[in-house]
Amino acid sequence: MSIYDYLEFRHLRYIVAVAEELNMTRAAERLNVVQSNLSKQISDIEDLFHVKLFLRVRNGVQLTSAGQSLYIRAKQLLELREETINSLQAVQDAETKPFRLGFSQFVEHAVLQTVSQAYREMFPKGVVKLEGDDTDALLKRLEASELDAALITLPFSIDKLRSQALxxxxxxxxxxxxxxxxxxxxxxxxxxxxxxxxxxxxxxxxxxxxxxxxxxxxxxxxxxxxxxxxxxxxxxxxxxxxxxxxxxxxxxxxxxxxxxxxxxxxxxxIDSAIIYRQTDAHGAISLLLRDLARRYPDADAEVRRKPPQSIKDDPGLFEEEDAALKNG
Missing domain, CATH: 3.40.190.10 (Periplasmic binding protein-like II)
Structure with a gap:
């Protein structure tokens, strides 16, 4: 059995929890495991790979350089696992039901195009159904599950909805x-x-x-x-x-x-964002949000930047958007 086979996803979860809590007891409570078992699992990993991940100190633990490196990679691997699993549901949802995306008249057409294209690149067989409306109407329809997401300008104030800046x-x-x-x-x-x-x-x-x-x-x-x-x-x-x-x-x-x-x-x-429900979301939402975070890397920073240039229209690519804008 290769040494690579010994490191499982549960070990990655343990490492992330201990690294973020910096305390074995709190990490065990967070993971709902016995503290002594968690400590042994961490020690076993350190012994197996001949590396020190955590230093035991008076009030808990401290990360070593190796521990910090493994923590970062463990987070990435866990996120990749989640994204992989979510993608299965996302593909199913994208191919069986349209993605209902609302937009307000305050949102730049280039943003609408970027979000629509991001969805189509991930799900070539998916359909984006665009619906223009006033901001409050969009939020109410989103809350009532009549839309899967909406592009609006901030602010808004509905606790059940979440936002990601663009x-x-x-x-x-x-x-x-x-x-x-x-x-x-x-x-x-x-x-x-x-x-x-x-x-x-x-x-x-x-x-x-x-x-x-x-x-x-x-x-x-x-x-x-x-x-x-x-x-x-x-x-x-x-x-x-x-x-x-x-x-x-x-x-x-x-x-x-x-x-x-x-x-x-x-x-x-003027702050543009995509708004979505905290629960009961279209399967593609999590993947779309992750992709948009890559396309708009400075969205949550103080850097004020020019919005993306309008994407050159491919034949038929934005027919639905254009029709929605005319009718909205």
Missing amino acids: FHERMVVCLRRDDPLASKEELDTADLDGKLGIFSDAHHHPTAHARLLEMLSEQGIKPRTFSPTFNLEQIQWMVEQQMCIALIREHEVLHESLTTRPIKGVNWT
């Missing part, structure tokens, strides 16, 4: 190039008071609307409220007509007469 895009002020404020590299919050137009309302995304008003109030900014619109052309026209200056996403394509400036001392962002 990317953060900074908000900047759109103004005319000949506006005196354009001579500044950054705008002071005082420059915005009474001039900044907002175009959101409490119907389409009440939580985000309330948060926006809160952020403006915290900076002493009294905005000008206009009729809600998601049409950037209309917003830019109003800025050109000197009706207001406006908050927009940093990387929007602008008319030649317009420019943007950041706001000094603040870092307001």
